[in-house]
Amino acid sequence: SNFIPFNTIYFYVQALFNETLNIHIIVRNIIGNIIAFMPMGVFLPIFIKRLNSVTRFTISMVVLILCIETIQALTRRGSFDIDDLILNVFGALLVFTIWRSNIVEKLVFR
Numbered sequence: 568s569n570f571i572p573f574n575t576i577y578f579y580v581q582a583l584f585n586e587t588l589n590i591h592i593i594v595r596n597i598i599g600n601i602i603a604f605m606p607m608g609v610f611l612p613i614f615i616k617r618l619n620s621v622t623r624f625t626i627s628m629v630v631l632i633l634c635i636e637t638i639q640a641l642t643r644r645g646s647f648d649i650d651d652l653i654l655n656v657f658g659a660l661l662v663f664t665i666w667r668s669n670i671v672e673k674l675v676f677r
Contacts, residue, residue, distance in 0.1 A: 568640055568646050568647040569646070569647070569648045569650060570647070570649055571649065572649050572653060573650060573653070574649075574650065575596075575648055575651075576597065576650050576653075576654075579593045579596060579597055597654065600650075600651050600654035600655055600658070601654050601655075601657060601658035601661075602658060603655055603658065604628065604632065604655040604656070604658050604659040605658045605661070605662045606662070607628065607631075607659045607662075607663075608624075608658070608660065608661065608663035608664075608666055609662055609666050611624065611627065611628075611659075612624060612663065612666075612667075615627075619667075621660075621664075621667075624660070624663055625656065625660060628655070628656050628659045628660070629652070629656055632651075632652045632655045632656060633652060636648065636651060636652055
């Protein structure tokens, strides 16, 4: 388990520059954690109207992912990693922000 923020991310960045870890592992872990919850940035506010504010959406995502990480640790089907939480929330917030800025709506529904 990792409870120190940015510890795993720092390890991957350091391994990238030292060439001590395969780049595919680094990309899969960092980019994969960002991409994993990106759909939530669109679908969660659509299905739950109260989550249209950044604050409510962020709190909901943190609680949801914290529950998932805790379940992983308790069931030993994974490990608790605070960096996974950070990257997952970042991905969801990124898409939420893009979606809310109406960029996609302007491009898709001209």
